[in-house]
Amino acid sequence: MAGSRRESGLKRAHFVEPRVAALLLLPQLAILLLFFFIPSIRALAQSFLLADPFGARVQFVWFDNFTALFRSAEYHESIWVTVWFTLAQSILTLAIAGVLAFATDRVIRLRGTYKMVLLLPYAIAPAIAGILWAFLFNPAVGPIAHALHTIGIGWDPNLNAADALILVTLAATWKHICYDYIFLVAALLALPPSLLEAAAVDGAGPLRRFFLIALPMISPTIFFLTVMNFVYGFFDTFAIIDAVTRGGPAGATNILVYKVYQDGFVNLDLGSSAAQSVILMLSALTLTLLQFRYVERKVNYDV
Amino acid sequence: MIERTPVLDLACHAILVLGAAIVCMPIYFAFVAGSLTIQEVQQVPLPWVPGDQFLVNAEAAWTRGNFARLFVNSAIVAVGITVGKIAVSMLSAFALAYFRFRWRMTAFWLIFASLMLPVEVRIVPTFESVANAALPLQWVVDELDLAGWWHAITGNRIEIALQWNMVDTYSGLILPLIASATATFLFRQFFLTIPDELCEAARIDGASPWRFFRSILLPLSTSNMVALAIILFLHGWNQYLWPLLFTTDKNMATAVIGLKHLIPRSDMEPAWNIAMNAALITMLPPVVVVVALQRWLVKGLVDSSK
Known part of the structure; x- marks a missing residue:
């Protein structure tokens, strides 16, 4: 026993x-x-x-694969693309999900319907999300691309690096907002009403209450979501890149995970691909350890 | 809520309607494009109202994409991942929480080390493992020089080559995706919250571990299992990277991969109407799951972060 x-x-x-x-x-x-x-x-x-x-x-060859990587301009570019893409996607996702969660917390009528619709992208495969947005922004047939052309913007993600990066960022954000939204709505719902009511009695309006009370109290959730958004941007967006741009044009959307695949399976440079895998493993490890910190911090915030 | 704020409430509704519109827009245009003829879909600008070809296109997409077969594959893979992962991780969580044995902490750390690294970061070596899962056994054979021993003993030369190729098999599509401890971690956390008295009572009544698991733990875990099953099913159906790498045979691909081959590239006939129709068909099963089981999905997701 x-x-x-x-x-x-x-x-x-x-x-x-x-x-x-x-x-x-x-x-x-x-x-x-x-x-x-x-x-x-x-x-x-x-x-x-x-x-x-x-x-x-x-x-x-000892660390030759790694030193070769850090000397290669291509790898540097891939790092920068990944950082920009992930940062833009994380901030956009969190900001939009935050606004939507705040609004959902305020409304009573139709709340269930809004939630249901906003949750839909969770069901949709990243590859399909990419395909839907690739169609909207397709320079030949896409309706949004057409609208951009009529107002004088020469939109073409097949040729223009910035356009391609914007397109994959939008698709990745659209797919991921629902995830952050679910957590933020749940966190706001779990706040003790007594605190918010006390603030209201003291004369704090809804916005003030949100920024000065709700936001600090759900900061552990926000921290967790930031880490998860980074994990998503770093590792789970492979399908979007492959379906929309295949890393192009000229490496403009060649994020690190995609480059591992390209070098390993297309260019058959196994040593370099493995070295890139190891670097990715280290970054994944860092993100996971950050996430574990969230578990500890959450305890301190519980009232 | 606390006070009346008609203007703010209106603004909130406006924000939510806008958000819902942005979510629906790509899906709506996919529906419009999927209901036009190939000539109509190439008009600039694209019409805003759907045409009448939706069913015709759906039929064309279904046969052209070989979806009758690919849907079966996707279903097998998604259900296989769901059932496999839940079964494997419940058993190991049971062992970790309810059994005392010498290597318990070692097993614990071995399992939870896998939480640290997502599958995507070890694409190439995992592919090699799937291409020949007998590789570790082959090393053992080579290291021990079994062929040499055989030669010395019997005088016959043999070559031992072990091969267990999982490319283009369901197990190759399913097993690598079960290799992560997320679900184990969840079940372990849940088991730790179950009152100790239940196990004590079961032991006093002379229940074996298996009986305790089947009659007490399993029924208590139902809601966790359902919530997790939804997440895993969506995850499995929507897989992209693994099916892309692990299938060379067109009949072993999944629906999402089949869809990818229908997307017009620059050197193809621009049949966007068929492609977008196929996109809607492929996303239908997971969308039905999310709409029907929304409450469970939210519970599962929020629980998984605890």
Whole structure:
């Protein structure tokens, strides 16, 4: 029965049948071994190797793959594209979702309908979101592209780098607003009404209450969403890029995740692709650790 | 709410209507484009009202995109990921929360290390694992030099080449996406909130671990399972990167990949009417799920961040 010393994350009433436990853990550990640990370790190993595209000769090259990456202008450009794209997408998403959540919190009639419609993009695949926006902004047939042409803007994401980046940012934002919106609405709903009522009695209007009371109180949620938006922008937008621009024109939308794929599967530069994977792993690790901090901070904010 | 603010309330409604309009606009234009003939869809500007060809285009898209087959694939993959991930992670969460054994903390850290890295960052090596999942076994064989031993003992030369190729199989599409601990973490957190008395009572009544799991934990977890199942189903249906890499056979692709091949490129006939119609068809199953089960989805998402 219960052990003498308390182990963390173990129920007080528990079973002591190691063989059963091993059996229960087996499927998860086997799948993780095959599709998580071995690939991750291989990526790490491969990033220190240089192989010709046919895999005939392999050479250990220490950090050459990494130094080559940091010297390559292409990689620098890819980093900048990723940073701009992710920043713009995160800020836009959070700001729009914030305004919508504030409005949803205020209205009573039709609230359910608004929520239902605003949630729709959650169901839509990133690739399809990309395709929908690519059509709207298609310079030959798209209605928005046509509107832009009539007011004298020579819109063409196939040729113009800035246009392509704007297009993928819009598609990525449209797809992701619903996620931030769900969390913000839930966070606003969970605020203790007594605090807001007290502020109202003191003469604070709805906007003032939102900015001075609600916003600071939901700041842990905002922090969490900022991290999640970065994760989304860094890793989950592959499908949008591939469906809309394929990293073009001339690398203008070639974000880091897309470049890993391009170098690994199209250019067959495995060493460089692995080194890029390792760098991405480090950034993912940083983001996850930031996210764990959120869990701790949330405790402090609970009233 | 607290005070009457008619102007602000009106502004809020206006904001929400605008937001809803922005959400609907791409879908509406997809519907318009999907209901026109190929000549009409190339008019500039595009008409604002739908035409009458929607069903004709839908039929054309359905056959041209081979969607009858691809929908079955998508359904198998989405359901496989959902059921597989929930089953695997519930069992391991049960083991971690309810069993005391020597390597418990090691197992815990091994499993939760996988939370740190999304699949997208190890694209190439994961592909190699799927192309030959027997690779680790092959290393063992090579390292131990089994062929050499065989030669020494029997005098026959053999070459041991292990091959377990999962490209173009359902398991290749499903298994790599189960390899993450998000669901395990969720179930573990949930199990920790279940009162200890339940397990004590079950033990006093002489229930085996399996009996306790089936008769007590499973029914208690139903609402968590449903909420998680919705998220996983959407995630599975909407997959793009893995099906793109792991399928070379057109009959093994998923609906989203099939749709991608219908999108006109510069050297193709610009059949945007068919493409946009196909986009609507492909997004229909997940949209139905979200509309019908919205409350559960929200619960699942918000719970998953705790």
